[in-house]
Amino acid sequence: MRELRIAAVADIHLGEDLRGHYRKKIEGIERRADVLLVGGDLTRHGTIAEGRVVAEELSGLPIPVVAVLGNHDYHSDHNQEIVDVLRDAGITVLDDEGAVVPVDGVRLGVAGGKGFGGGFAGKCASEFGEPETKAFVRHTKDIAERWRRALKELDADHKIVLSHYSPVKDTLMGEPPEIYPFLGSYMLAEAADAEGADLFIHGHAHAGTEKGVTPGGIRVRNVALPVIKHAYTVYCLNGDDC
Amino acid sequence: METPHYVAARVQRALAEDERTTELGIRVDVRGEQVYLRGQVSCDERRHQIENVAREAAPGLHVHNEITLVEVREPGEEEHL
Numbered sequence: 001m002r003e004l005r006i007a008a009v010a011d012i013h014l015g016e017d018l019r020g021h022y023r024k025k026i027e028g029i030e031r032r033a034d035v036l037l038v039g040g041d042l043t044r045h046g047t048i049a050e051g052r053v054v055a056e057e058l059s060g061l062p063i064p065v066v067a068v069l070g071n072h073d074y075h076s077d078h079n080q081e082i083v084d085v086l087r088d089a090g091i092t093v094l095d096d097e098g099a100v101v102p103v104d105g106v107r108l109g110v111a112g113g114k115g116f117g118g119g120f121a122g123k124c125a126s127e128f129g130e131p132e133t134k135a136f137v138r139h140t141k142d143i144a145e146r147w148r149r150a151l152k153e154l155d156a157d158h159k160i161v162l163s164h165y166s167p168v169k170d171t172l173m174g175e176p177p178e179i180y181p182f183l184g185s186y187m188l189a190e191a192a193d194a195e196g197a198d199l200f201i202h203g204h205a206h207a208g209t210e211k212g213v214t215p216g217g218i219r220v221r222n223v224a225l226p227v228i229k230h231a232y233t234v235y236c237l238n239g240d241d242c
Numbered sequence: 243m244e245t246p247h248y249v250a251a252r253v254q255r256a257l258a259e260d261e262r263t264t265e266l267g268i269r270v271d272v273r274g275e276q277v278y279l280r281g282q283v284s285c286d287e288r289r290h291q292i293e294n295v296a297r298e299a300a301p302g303l304h305v306h307n308e309i310t311l312v313e314v315r316e317p318g319e320e321e322h323l
C-alpha cells in the first residue's frame with residue numbers, strides 16, 4: 001500500500017479582508033499532499049459571506065478537501081448554510097459523521113466534526129446540577145458517541161479523526177490552564193481510542209502546541225494556523241514503502 | 243481608579259464579542275494605567291481593530307499593542323508518522 005500524505009490546517013479564520021491570500025499559499029498542494037484536512041474556524045464571524053470566501057479559497061483544488069466547522073463558524077447561527085455553501089463547492093464537510101476518501105486505491109477514512117469542551121479527566125465538568133451544566137456536558141457526550149459510531153462504521157485502510165476542539169491537554173500547552181475546559185474534552189479522545197485511528201487532527205487552541213498523544217496512543221496534532229505558522233503541515237501515514 | 247482585574251476582563255470580553263474583532267485569543271494584562279495586548283493575528287488591519295476596540299473598552303488608559311502578525315509561510319518539512 002502506498003504512503004498517504006495528509007495536509008492539515010485549522011483556524012484559517014477567513015473573511016473579505018483575506019480573500020485570495022490563503023489560496024495563493026496552497027497553490028501546488030497536489031505536489032506535496034494527497035488530501036487536505038481543515039479543522040474548523042474557517043471564518044471569523046460565521047457569516048454566509050465569509051463562508052463563500054472559504055468556499056472560493058478551498059474549492060477547485062486537484063486534491064480532495066475535507067473540513068469541519070469550528071465555534072466561530074457557529075457565531076451567526078448560519079452554520080448549516082455555511083456547510084451547504086462548502087458542500088456545493090465540492091468540499092466534504094463532516095458534521096459528526098465519517099467519509100471515505102479514495103486516494104489512488106487507498107481508502108482514507110475521516111470521521112469527526114466540530115467537537116466541544118468540558119475539560120480533561122480529573123478536572124472536567126460532569127452531567128450534574130443545573131440544566132445549563134448538564135446540557136454543556138451532554139453536548140460533548142453526544143458528539144463523542146456519534147464519532148465512535150462513525151469511526152466504527154468506516155470501512156477504510158487508514159482512519160483519521162478531524163475535529164476543531166482538542167482531545168488532550170498535551171496540545172494545549174501554552175494556553176492558560178483556566179480555559180482548558182473550553183478548549184476540548186477527554187471524551188473526544190476516549191471515542192477515538194475505543195475504535196482506533198491513525199491520527200487525530202484538531203485546531204482551536206491558537207496558543208497551544210502542535211504535538212500530543214491520546215491515552216490510547218493515537219498521535220494528536222494541533223494544526224491551528226498560529227501554531228504551525230505554515231499554510232498547512234503534511235503528515236505521512238506509513239505505506240509499505242515507507 | 244477601577245480595579246485592573248475588571249478592566250482586563252472587560253477588554254477581553256469586548257475583543258471577543260465586538261463584531262469588529264471577535265478575537266478570543268488575545269491576552270489582556272492591565273498594570274495600573276497600562277493595558278498590554280498580546281497574541282497573534284493574520285493581518286495588520288485586524289491588529290489595528292483590536293487596538294481600537296481595546297481603547298474604547300478602556301478609556302483613559304494607555305494601550306500597548308504588542309500583538310504580532312502571523313506570517314503564513316509556505317509548507318515546510320513533512321512529518322512521517
Ligand SMILES: [Fe+2]
Nearest residue numbers: 011041204206
Ligand atoms: Fe480559532
Ligand SMILES: [Fe+2]
Nearest residue numbers: 041070071204
Ligand atoms: Fe475555535
